[in-house]
Amino acid sequence: MEQKTRLTAEDGKQEYTITRDFDLPLDLLFRAFTESDFLEQWMGTKVLKLESKKHGSYELETKDPQGKVMFRANGTIHELIPNRKIIRTFEMENAPVGVQLEVYEFEPVTDDSSKLRMHVIYESVEKRDQVMKFGLVQGINWAHNRLQEVLNNYKK
Amino acid sequence: MNLRRDVFQAIADPTRRTILLLVATQSLTAGAIASNFDTARPTVSKHLQILTECELLEQEQNGREIYYHINATRMKEVSDFLEPFRQLWDDRFNKLESIMKNYKPKK
Numbered sequence: 528m529e530q531k532t533r534l535t536a537e538d539g540k541q542e543y544t545i546t547r548d549f550d551l552p553l554d555l556l557f558r559a560f561t562e563s564d565f566l567e568q569w570m571g572t573k574v575l576k577l578e579s580k581k582h583g584s585y586e587l588e589t590k591d592p593q594g595k596v597m598f599r600a601n602g603t604i605h606e607l608i609p610n611r612k613i614i615r616t617f618e619m620e621n622a623p624v625g626v627q628l629e630v631y632e633f634e635p636v637t638d639d640s641s642k643l644r645m646h647v648i649y650e651s652v653e654k655r656d657q658v659m660k661f662g663l664v665q666g667i668n669w670a671h672n673r674l675q676e677v678l679n680n681y682k683k
Numbered sequence: 684m685n686l687r688r689d690v691f692q693a694i695a696d697p698t699r700r701t702i703l704l705l706v707a708t709q710s711l712t713a714g715a716i717a718s719n720f721d722t723a724r725p726t727v728s729k730h731l732q733i734l735t736e737c738e739l740l741e742q743e744q745n746g747r748e749i750y751y752h753i754n755a756t757r758m759k760e761v762s763d764f765l766e767p768f769r770q771l772w773d774d775r776f777n778k779l780e781s782i783m784k785n786y787k788p789k790k
Contacts, residue, residue, distance in 0.1 A: 532773035536765055545769075547776050555783045565786075569779035643776075659768045 541655045542648040553641040557610045557633055572598060581607055585615075602626075610635075624658050625650045693737045694766075698722070699730050703739060703753060710743060710750040 536543035559565045561579035575586040589598040599620040606614035613631040630646040649655040717727040734740040743750045
């Protein structure tokens with residue numbers, strides 16, 4: 528089966544590109560990135576603030592079941608063209624990887640499918656590589672936290 | 684030519700992934716590899732050429748036959764951090780897709 532999510536990360540470059548085909552109408556795909564309720568569900572993190580407009584900003588936070596902050600991130604939205612494009616910064620707090628610039632391009636394929644191209648640029652090659660490695664750990668943590676929450680609810 | 688990008692294009696193709704699986708445990712000739720597919724022999728040859736060019740496969744002359752075997756170092760390099768990172772996003776986007784499908788207007 529052809530992969531739905533494709534990653535391009537060339538050696539010695541401070542950027543990567545991810546493209547993904549979705550079985551979703553363009554409008555729904557775009558809302559997954561611009562509405563807090565949706566973002567919280569698929570990212571598995573709390574959205575403290577999300578102003579989906581040019582010059583708006585956002586803050587994300589994840590706490591463990593004991594209330595300890597596991598993850599915090601924030602950024603500023605530089606461009607937001609409905610159903611077409613988002614340009615924003617993303618910065619993970621307390622992580623020595625700096626700020627990344629993210630360009631999201633959305634396009635319709637059919638009435639029921641759409642495509643996303645995500646281009647992410649870092650301050651240096653080292654930082655990009657660091658994030659790609661750290662991102663893995665983060666992803667595993669998130670999955671673990673969700674599992675923990677489910678288990679905690681089950682216990683009650 | 685950028686090798687890393689080509690490696691990813693190489694392993695994105697299902698036929699080429701199957702070829703890598705076939706030669707993972709033993710060296711095989713082009714003919715032996717092609718016999719596993721319904722596709723035409725030149726198509727398989729093309730896939731072998733791409734995999735060899737991006738150094739995922741290595742050729743070894745044995746008498747009159749050329750055997751293909753996997754380049755373990757290269758495979759490891761690819762799978763070490765790029766492929767898990769891709770899968771992380773794949774999982775995230777799969778989740779996005781399944782959640783958002785619930786909000787599709789009913790027809």
